[in-house]
């Protein structure tokens with residue numbers, strides 16, 4: 001006789017303080033990059049706390065930047081800070097699991113151009129420098145993010 005598999009627990013689509021999002025299937029592949037091995041990168045970024053400071057600064061700067069702020073209007077910044085922190089923390093092997101959407105779904109219809117991507121990378125570099133992350137470690141992270149361009153940029 002067929003025995004139905006137990007229903008999986010509902011994933012945390014949204015955490016307290018976040019807006020609801022349409023259901024999706026959390027998947028390790030949504031991370032979009034191969035995580036680093038070892039602890040050197042996590043240490044260079046001062047662990048999850050350092051990554052959180054970097055993301056907080058970058059998101060605040062993006063929202064204030066005349067060139068790209070429009071893209072962030074009416075978007076859930078609480079969720080964006082959480083999922084971006086999870087994603088970078090997971091890539092740096094700093095002890096997080098990424099629970100967000102894949103990059104193509106997350107950026108669909110945002111109309112992001114190559115120039116917007118370049119600007120956000122500059123803001124990320126500024127935030128990493130402000131955190132005291134060395135340039136070699138900065139560039140190692142950027143090299144893991146770079147292949148995601150095609151999924152994020154629409155035109």
Ligand code: HEM
Pocket residue numbers: 068071072075076079080083084087099100101102106107110112116117118120145146148149152
């Ligand atoms: C490699 C580059 C990028 C990465 C790794 C990245 C990462 C992420 C992540 C993890 C999310 C949240 C996914 C979720 O909610 O489940 C997200 C959403 C978002 N990203 Fe990016 N992003 C990148 C480039 C950009 C650029 C260039 C812009 C605009 C200048 C941008 C604007 C946004 C906005 C507005 C959202 C919120 C969308 C929504 O909630 O519907 N992203 N991104």
